[in-house]
Amino acid sequence: MRSTSVRAGRWTLLRWLGRTFLGLAVVATIAFVALVAGLAYLLAHASWQSIRTFGFGFLTGTTWDPIHNIYGAAPAIAGTLITSGLALLFAVPISLGVAIFLAEIAPRWVRRPLAYAVDLSAAIPSVVYGFWAYIVLVPLMRTTVEPALARWSGGRFPFSSTPIGYDLLTATLVLTIMILPTISALSREALLAVPRIHRESALSLGATRWEATRIGVLKSARGGITAGVVLGLGRALGETIAVTMVIGNIFILPNSLFSEGATLASWIVDTFPDATPGIDRSAVLELALILLIITFAINGVARWLLRRGRNPDDDGAPPHRSWWDRLRARRTRAPSLPTAELDPLGPEPWRARAAERAASRRRRRRAVQAAVVGLTAFCLLLALAPFASVIATAVERGGSLVIQPSFYTSLPPIGCNPHPGVTCQVGGIGPEIQGTLIMLGLGALVAMPGGLLIGICLAEYGRGRLARVVSLLADVMTGVPTIILGVFVFTFFLYADHDATLSALSGGVGLGVLMLPITARATEEALGTVPAAVRESALALGFPRHRVTLRVALKSSRAVLVTGLLLAASRAAGDTAVLLLTAGGSSFYFHSLDTETAAITPFIFDNFGSNYQNLQAAAWGAALVLLIIMLVIGLSARLAVAARADAAEATG
Amino acid sequence: MSGESAKLRAVGLNAWYGRRQALYDVSLDIPTGQVTAIVGPSGCGKSTFLRCLNRLHEEVPRARTSGQILLDGEDLMRQDPVTVRFRVGMVFQKPSPFPHTSIYDNVAAGLRLMGVRRRDELDQGVVRALMLAGLWEEVEDKIDAPGEGLSGGQQQRLCIARALAVEPEVLLMDEPCSALDPIATHRIETLIQSLKGRFTVVVVTHNLFQARRVSESTAFFYLGKLVEFGPTATIFESPREKLTENYVTGRFG
Numbered sequence: 045m046r047s048t049s050v051r052a053g054r055w056t057l058l059r060w061l062g063r064t065f066l067g068l069a070v071v072a073t074i075a076f077v078a079l080v081a082g083l084a085y086l087l088a089h090a091s092w093q094s095i096r097t098f099g100f101g102f103l104t105g106t107t108w109d110p111i112h113n114i115y116g117a118a119p120a121i122a123g124t125l126i127t128s129g130l131a132l133l134f135a136v137p138i139s140l141g142v143a144i145f146l147a148e149i150a151p152r153w154v155r156r157p158l159a160y161a162v163d164l165s166a167a168i169p170s171v172v173y174g175f176w177a178y179i180v181l182v183p184l185m186r187t188t189v190e191p192a193l194a195r196w197s198g199g200r201f202p203f204s205s206t207p208i209g210y211d212l213l214t215a216t217l218v219l220t221i222m223i224l225p226t227i228s229a230l231s232r233e234a235l236l237a238v239p240r241i242h243r244e245s246a247l248s249l250g251a252t253r254w255e256a257t258r259i260g261v262l263k264s265a266r267g268g269i270t271a272g273v274v275l276g277l278g279r280a281l282g283e284t285i286a287v288t289m290v291i292g293n294i295f296i297l298p299n300s301l302f303s304e305g306a307t308l309a310s311w312i313v314d315t316f317p318d319a320t321p322g323i324d325r326s327a328v329l330e331l332a333l334i335l336l337i338i339t340f341a342i343n344g345v346a347r348w349l350l351r352r353g354r355n356p357d358d359d360g361a362p363p364h365r366s367w368w369d370r371l372r373a374r375r376t377r378a379p380s381l382p383t384a385e386l387d388p389l390g391p392e393p394w395r396a397r398a399a400e401r402a403a404s405r406r407r408r409r410r411a412v413q414a415a416v417v418g419l420t421a422f423c424l425l426l427a428l429a430p431f432a433s434v435i436a437t438a439v440e441r442g443g444s445l446v447i448q449p450s451f452y453t454s455l456p457p458i459g460c461n462p463h464p465g466v467t468c469q470v471g472g473i474g475p476e477i478q479g480t481l482i483m484l485g486l487g488a489l490v491a492m493p494g495g496l497l498i499g500i501c502l503a504e505y506g507r508g509r510l511a512r513v514v515s516l517l518a519d520v521m522t523g524v525p526t527i528i529l530g531v532f533v534f535t536f537f538l539y540a541d542h543d544a545t546l547s548a549l550s551g552g553v554g555l556g557v558l559m560l561p562i563t564a565r566a567t568e569e570a571l572g573t574v575p576a577a578v579r580e581s582a583l584a585l586g587f588p589r590h591r592v593t594l595r596v597a598l599k600s601s602r603a604v605l606v607t608g609l610l611l612a613a614s615r616a617a618g619d620t621a622v623l624l625l626t627a628g629g630s631s632f633y634f635h636s637l638d639t640e641t642a643a644i645t646p647f648i649f650d651n652f653g654s655n656y657q658n659l660q661a662a663a664w665g666a667a668l669v670l671l672i673i674m675l676v677i678g679l680s681a682r683l684a685v686a687a688r689a690d691a692a693e694a695t696g
Numbered sequence: 697m698s699g700e701s702a703k704l705r706a707v708g709l710n711a712w713y714g715r716r717q718a719l720y721d722v723s724l725d726i727p728t729g730q731v732t733a734i735v736g737p738s739g740c741g742k743s744t745f746l747r748c749l750n751r752l753h754e755e756v757p758r759a760r761t762s763g764q765i766l767l768d769g770e771d772l773m774r775q776d777p778v779t780v781r782f783r784v785g786m787v788f789q790k791p792s793p794f795p796h797t798s799i800y801d802n803v804a805a806g807l808r809l810m811g812v813r814r815r816d817e818l819d820q821g822v823v824r825a826l827m828l829a830g831l832w833e834e835v836e837d838k839i840d841a842p843g844e845g846l847s848g849g850q851q852q853r854l855c856i857a858r859a860l861a862v863e864p865e866v867l868l869m870d871e872p873c874s875a876l877d878p879i880a881t882h883r884i885e886t887l888i889q890s891l892k893g894r895f896t897v898v899v900v901t902h903n904l905f906q907a908r909r910v911s912e913s914t915a916f917f918y919l920g921k922l923v924e925f926g927p928t929a930t931i932f933e934s935p936r937e938k939l940t941e942n943y944v945t946g947r948f949g
């Protein structure tokens with residue numbers, strides 16, 4: 045008797061815990077939706093003054109004059125569209141080449157390592173790309189590429205005006221380099237997802253490898269490839285720090301690709317910190333609102349496309365006809381197929397002719413195949429060259445610093461250039477490392493449990509339309525430019541307390557907001573890798589749902605989950621824009637939560653162009669430290685996920 | 697069966713997936729212009745054998761073979777795979793028209809690879825292949841609709857038409873009816889029989905009745921080995937091997 049009642053008591057307690065847990069997860073998810081809504085509302089509210097004052101004229105106005113309070117966004121919008129559009133134009137063909145090479149052409153044993161290298165180049169922080177571009181790309185453009193272009197075009201549009209290196213063209217190239225990995229990776233995945241049978245059907249008709257790709261694979265993959273391209277566009281439109289470092293940041297309507305300019309994001313970084321309250325700040329906030337709307341829409345489209353493409357296998361499902369197919373079917377007139385004049389069973393002299401030409405045709409097809417191999421391999425080379433150069437530059441300039449233990453504990457050096465009789469301090473980035481860790485910890489304190497709960501809610505309890513929408517929202521949020529998150533958190537703190545200043549606390553909140561959607565999606569995906577059989581057999585044994593989730597599912601997806609969380613943290617640690625607008629800067633160790641605090645990425649951003657050699661060297665040391673952390677985390681994450689997939693393949 | 701009339705000859709063929717061996721020392725003569733059936737319990741290597749015959753096996757990562765396969769007396773492992781596959785076509789288990797591609801373009805794909813460009817020539821080739829596959833009447837007025845919109849059986853006949861359009865010498869079919877209903881199956885069996893004489897057909901099936909109905913010769917595979925090969929009537933009525941007898945009388949499989 046007694047034992048049963050104790051048992052019953054235990055079950056009640058467990059059920060209560062389970063319900064509380066479920067409740068918490070739902071609350072966290074609702075809070076997340078509220079956060080996103082709050083972000084949009086706050087930006088709209090804070091820019092209302094500007095919207096009301098300038099109306100649509102804001103979009104077409106060409107001056108930014110805080111003294112006479114005249115504001116127009118046209119130069120920034122133009123700069124954004126030109127650089128992103130051109131970057132897409134360059135990046136798409138190269139990315140397709142990379143994807144085709146990695147999915148269809150390269151020898152099997154090099155595919156994975158090369159694909160990892162491409163993926164990892166996406167993990168390089170924006171500020172490091174910018175720093176590299178400042179040191180390597182800008183001089184190259186100024187002294188070699190741009191003069192050559194100017195000579196070649198005879199100084200005509202769009203290569204008019206004097207090449208200076210800090211201009212739209214350089215910014216475009218930086219963007220190209222930065223979105224290449226994104227588009228390549230998604231296109232490659234899309235190609236790999238095409239069922240093998242289409243490739244083999246084409247091969248069985250006597251197609252070469254490239255012909256099989258062309259007729260059997262590319263069409264199937266086009267949804268995923270489109271999604272990758274759109275996602276790449278989203279990244280380009282929102283890319284902030286690297287562009288800011290090379291575009292010159294001058295608010296003029298560009299009349300040449302060699303002209304300095306600004307983008308929405310770069311202009312926000314440049315003006316927001318010093319904007320005075322009132323119409324000035326409101327105008328900058330309106331820029332942020334415009335950027336938010338654009339990137340939100342673009343990312344929404346991309347993610348929606350990706351999800352549609354990833355739908356479960358199409359066995360027995362009605363054929364999917366895209367609007368494009370339907371349009372084309374309507375456009376192509378019905379073929380003039382034989383009625384009376386053509387006898388389908390008559391002699392076929394053309395067959396004999398084709399057979400005669402087969403040998404020479406065969407040579408041509410072989411040449412095309414070889415050309416495609418060469419071309420796609422060249423694309424890969426193009427994609428990996430900047431990656432290699434970034435690492436080489438960082439190692440060359442920061443390598444000697446990062447091997448000194450004191451680099452991790454010293455204060456940054458006093459700026460100094462060596463000349464006879466003077467030795468400069470080397471210094472270190474102790475406060476920056478400490479500050480980054482503190483703010484990362486603060487952010488993680490909220491984002492990790494929050495993101496876990498949201499992810500669990502989405503993966504375990506949400507099969508309905510609402511959950512899918514929230515999941516999509518989280519995906520879209522991971523693509524919103526971080527500069528907007530920075531603007532949001534800064535404004536939020538101001539609304540809460542008019543005397544609020546930049547601080548470790550707001551920096552932590554900023555990083556938390558950045559990590560939250562990434563963590564949530566990482567959790568959802570990790571739980572998605574739990575084999576249904578594991579889950580179902582646990583349920584069949586009579587475990588209640590929440591215990592299956594907590595014990596079985598979380599445990600079995602532990603490795604993937606941990607790497608997902610690490611990736612989220614590494615993205616936060618590598619982000620500059622948020623901390624620039626929320627944490628400020630300092631040259632000393634952490635003082636208190638409500639004072640400005642140092643961090644690694646803002647330190648690099650503040651010193652990349654320093655006239656003092658030792659400060660710039662310290663910035664390179666900091667960049668190398670970041671690079672090493674990113675690459676180690678990124679690589680181990682990929683290896684963990686791959687190990688998991690291999691294991692699933694071996695058992696399933 | 698004399699070697700003279702063999703379109704395809706496997707001589708001491710072994711095949712592996714990584715370290716796992718799937719075929720052991722298979723020697724088999726496939727007679728010209730006839731339908732040869734390959735039967736055996738699932739996992740015995742039927743598909744692997746078939747895929748060796750047009751060198752698709754090597755497309756699987758870490759797969760390899762040893763031994764010889766002679767096409768008209770010449771070792772096809774020493775030839776260009778593209779040429780081999782042009783002469784030896786294949787139809788798969790799952791109907792698989794090219795995605796987002798019209799019926800016409802599906803059938804024309806192989807012709808275009810051959811270099812046929814003129815519209816009237818393409819038209820003739822496409823219509824002829826569709827007629828051979830017995831699909832022409834059904835798709836005559838929706839030739840520009842996507843192939844995926846057809847029924848399963850129609851899709852499979854479309855795949856057969858696609859393979860036949862380039863007039864291969866050999867047509868390999870890997871369980872072409874296993875995803876289809878009885879009526880569609882019947883149509884394809886009739887179609888296979890109508891191909892006799894003009895093409896050499898090798899059809900894998902685990903439907904013994906089908907093997908009896910459509911084939912002149914039958915090969916029985918078991919655990920990666922060829923157990924017995926001979927005229928279909930002999931295999932089914934008076935097999936030499938006990939194992940074959942057990943299988944064809946339905947005692948296992």
Ligand SMILES: Nc1ncnc2c1ncn2[C@@H]1O[C@H](COP(=O)(O)OP(=O)(O)O)[C@@H](O)[C@H]1O
Nearest residue numbers: 713716718737738739740741742743744745756
């Ligand atoms: N892609 C592959 N990788 C590894 N092993 C395979 C692969 N395909 C088939 N096999 C193995 O080879 C053997 C023969 O397979 P298969 O030729 O497909 O048999 P069947 O077609 O007769 O059912 C089976 O044991 C199968 O497990």
Ligand SMILES: [Mg+2]
Nearest residue numbers: 742743744870
């Ligand atoms: Mg099979």
